[in-house]
Amino acid sequence: MTSGYRGNKERRLLLGASSRVHLKSGGMEMLEEEEVLISQLKRKLENEYLNPEEKISLLIDALNKVLSSAAVQTDSRALTRVKSQLYHSGVLSHCVGVLSLSPSRLRGNWTCAARLAHLTSSSCVGAEPGSRSEDFHRLFLPSVMDVLLSLASQLMRRAEGSSLFRKVLDSIGWLLSAHTHLTAQVLSSVQYEQIQMCDDVTISLLCIQMWIQTCAVNRDFLSHLSDESVLLLLNEAVAQLALSSDSAVGGASIKLMLLMASQLGLRLQALLVNFKGLDSLLEKDWTGRGFDQEVDQLISIIQRDKAVSSQSEVSTERVRAACVIQAAWRSFQTRRRMKSLNRAVSTLQKRYRARRRRLQEQKEAQQWEEQLRYQVCVRRQQARRRFHQKQRELLLLLPPDQVRPYLQECERRAAVVIQSVYRGFRERRRYNDSLRDALRESQRQQRAARTLQRAGRRLIEKRRAAKAPPLTPLWIGQEDLTDTRRVELQRQVEEYISVHRSTRVSAEECASLHEEVQLLLQAELQKGERWRREEQRVEALLACAHTQLEVLRDAPPLSVVTVKQAESFLSPSASIAARARDAHNATLQANRLPWWRMLGEMHTGQEASPAHLQELEEVFGGLFIGGSAVVRGGTEVDGVKL
Known part of the structure; x- marks a missing residue:
């Protein structure tokens, strides 16, 4: 029993392995068969004599056969490879081209068109374009969606196309679920708007x-x-x-x-x-x-x-x-x-305007210079013509036997002038060349002399430096100077000063000069302190003046001013208040007098007399005197008591 069971088990394992080998080999054979079918379909579609109905039927049969055979295979990648091969071979492009034909060329074969649309949508879902991925997603899929929407809008207008319309919409939804980026195209397309308006x-x-x-x-x-x-x-x-x-x-x-x-x-x-x-x-x-x-x-x-x-x-x-x-x-x-x-x-x-004006003036001056130069040339040419004309007239007056000697004499003089000019030019150039050579030679000699002198001085300095004893620095290297060393150094300095006294200035003069310098320095420091105080005072006065100006600028009108606000404009200084009172009284007096009385008194600077001021106080009932208001009779001006 045991040996029989083991034999059955081994036979089953051998049969399973052989079946898997057969399935694998069968899958490869089926894949090769699908590739052959796709290549044959491509060659048939390239036939120019096929009408649209024949193309639709040929595509439907071939796609059904290829997709069904790939779907039943055990390999999960077989269907994807078949769909990718359909795209790369151009079969799906033929499907789009057939579906995009006008209804007159389809001859009412809407059932086949809907089936072909469904097969095209299924072939696009799951396909792997590989290196042509960008073209597939940006160009091919939008064209497929346009064809499907156009077919759906055409089936919507037909009474018998309800089931076909549902089938096309299912194809659109299946394509959208796999390729989400087509949703914006569907929602913004004209065909879908027509479907919505139904x-x-x-x-x-x-x-x-x-x-x-x-x-x-x-x-x-x-x-x-x-x-x-x-x-x-x-x-x-x-x-x-x-x-x-x-x-x-x-x-x-x-x-x-x-x-x-x-x-x-x-x-x-x-x-x-x-x-x-x-x-x-x-x-x-x-x-x-x-x-x-x-x-x-x-x-x-x-x-x-x-x-x-x-x-x-x-x-x-x-x-x-x-x-x-x-x-x-x-x-x-x-x-x-x-x-x-x-x-x-x-x-x-x-x-900018000044620069433009200057450029204009320069341009005008240049034009004037050009015109003047042109006029000079013209006048010279005219003078030369007049001279030659006069010379010709004089030649006509000469006897015939004297004309030739005269012309020869003119030619001789002209040759002499030309020769003298050329010789002068040649000599000047020769002199300049010799002068330039001499100057160049002198400069070369001077440079050589400077070089020799520089080398000699360096040699002499080196010899002097080699012969001179090295100088020991006095303070470099002195670390932690003690009091004993400091007293010793001070004593050495005093001994040196006592031995080497100055022959020009005595010690008393040095002391007096030192005291004078100290006094001048102290006076200068005191002067600086006085200047600083003066600057602070000026800055304080300027700040006060700015504050008062701001207060006066922001002052309210007399119609709404209060007594407290009016008192804020009074000066605490008695002299300033008296001066303001006098100016105010003088203005009031000028306003009361006729205009012809004030013709000779304008800007005289004369103040009003005390008697007249008393008269004005009695007339107006009260004035601001010395920073305080004296009210008489309760007179008000613009709502403010004076």
């Missing part, structure tokens, strides 16, 4: 179901989309809720929005702010339709988003207020800088 409930429901199926197949589909694409998709769902009254469409739209909320989370909260009144629309129009639980769940999400959005609005308002404050401050800085730049701009303009 009034048929079935088409709207199919569109919503396509997006639901795409999100369900690929859990990360919505997370890979941009905010703009998510907003377009959310806008489509909200539009179906607002425009449609069908329960199926409304339920599908609510289901899509819940699916988006579960996958996006916080990203959806910022986008739901754009749809105000959505919770009231759901509560009013879609309650009691059989999916109240989903409606309540969506309303709670929207209301939670409203609370978050209110907080974000508060923060946004704060940011906006900060931006307004910053803009106001920057504009104030810019205006102040522009005011300070006015002087620079005026200086720049002045310099």
